[in-house]
Amino acid sequence: MGARNAFQIIVFLSCILIFGTMSATSLEVDYYKCKQICPQAEEIVKGVVYNYVSKEPGLGAGLIRMFFHDCFVRGCDASVLLDPSILNPNPEKLAVPNNPSLRGFEVIDDAKSAVENVCPGVVSCADIIAFAARDAAFILGNISYKIPSGRLDGRVSNADEVRKALPAPFHDLTVVKALFAAQGLSTNDVVALSGAHSIGRSHCSSFTNRLYPTIDPTMDEGFGYFLRGKCPENAPVDSVVTQDFVTPTELDSQYYQNVADRKGLFFSDWSLLTSGETASLLNDFRITPGLFEAKFAESMVNMGNIAGSGQGEIRRICRAVNY
Ligand code: HEM
Missing domain, CATH: 1.10.420.10 (Peroxidase, domain 2)
Structure with a gap:
């Protein structure tokens, strides 16, 4: 048996074991690897996050907060990443809890381009945020965990929903x-x-x-x-x-x-x-x-299991819905 075959069998067996402990949601640990969609996805994101956060730790804090602000509004669907556009002039990104304080968008952009170069059109921006937050927690806290993935990117983002969903610093x-x-x-x-x-x-x-x-x-x-x-x-x-x-x-x-x-x-x-x-x-x-x-x-x-509408797409770029 060649080394490559042996490696594939190990990945296959570990995927079966992980699927055995899957949660009730449709997300899966090592989703991109086990489904052979983009086995390198998590490693690619990790490399990009490491480059940024080792130089500027504050960006790691930004990425962890971004995951929170994404997941609490419409589920973890990357709705927080959408830029204002003619069709949607007031997305979540412009809401007071996000603007101007939320940071780390450039890390997600670069991670997405790096992933797209290897596996175009298959890895969601919502999963990239989840991976990036996980990697930031490892770099800044030596905290290590597997994060299920397989999320879709939403097409709706509305600033008015942010204040209703997110806790504020003056809340009891x-x-x-x-x-x-x-x-x-x-x-x-x-x-x-x-x-x-x-x-x-x-x-x-x-x-x-x-x-x-x-x-x-x-x-x-x-x-x-x-x-x-x-x-x-x-x-x-x-x-x-x-x-x-x-x-x-x-x-x-x-x-x-x-x-x-x-x-x-x-x-x-x-x-x-x-x-x-x-x-x-x-x-x-x-x-x-x-x-x-x-x-x-x-x-x-x-937090990563907070479900959205279940409807969505894999965005080509994280700042805009697909047209
Ligand atoms: C419990 C309710 C929470 C409230 C009221 C709250 C509120 C805030 C506020 C007002 C800031 C400062 C933003 C600024 O002015 O620049 C902040 C920063 C931050 N929050 Fe929270 N937060 C909460 C929970 C969380 C959760 C659940 C997470 C993530 C797991 C989180 C992660 C962070 C991080 C990492 C920062 C620093 C961000 C940076 O340096 O860019 N917070 N939070």
Whole structure:
């Protein structure tokens, strides 16, 4: 038996094993490899993401947030990637929670072109976002998991839907939990995924309501004064600050320590302390080595299972629907 045949048999057997543990959705681990659609797809995306994120870790944070913002609106269907067009002047991308803060679009564009060069027309942009977020979690947090794929790209993207679906930084725990529950996600998912606020940045405008005219009593006062120094009142420019001042580029459990110290940027972060259930989870994540990493991985897969309309296509370029 040639080496090539032996390799194909190994791939075939591992695909059978993985299919044996498939979830109820139609997504499948190693979909492009097992179905022989584009066996190299995930490796190609990983190479592109690694090139960008190793130079600019903030883009990794952007990609993880992009996956969240994509999946919560119409399911994980790359609707967040569509540029405004004559037929659709107001896509999700222009909504306040995305514009101008969402970043990493160029990484997805390059990953898509690299994949198209090898396997044209078969790998969805929605899957590329999911792979890129997974790869960013590995680079920034050494968090490793398999993400099911086989998503389609949607043809609808509407800015008005974004605010209704996504939690905002001023929301309390009841609202945040309800918005996650509307997507089929649990309180565990809320707490685990919030740990993404251990990387990346925030614009001052996302939390200055907690600094002026008085420092929000739910925030550590010293931290409030520190943030005032970074975000002056009525500043002409909306500056950015890092989410986690202790380990800014590591996707780790430091977020839970920050929240416990009342040094999270957002009211929604603080609100995890306001119920016994979330406070106890938060404490577990804070003190148990490896727990955050394991639960974050599980919850990213759960988020990736948020189903859209089931209708769609494989876009030729990620910024526009096919014509
Ligand atoms: C629980 C409710 C959540 C709220 C209210 C929230 C809100 C926000 C806000 C306001 C920002 C700052 C945006 C800016 O001004 O630049 C931000 C940043 C970020 N969020 Fe969340 N978020 C939530 C959950 C999540 C989830 C579930 C994830 C992903 C798993 C996530 C990942 C991130 C990341 C990585 C950043 C930094 C982005 C960057 O540096 O470009 N967030 N979030």
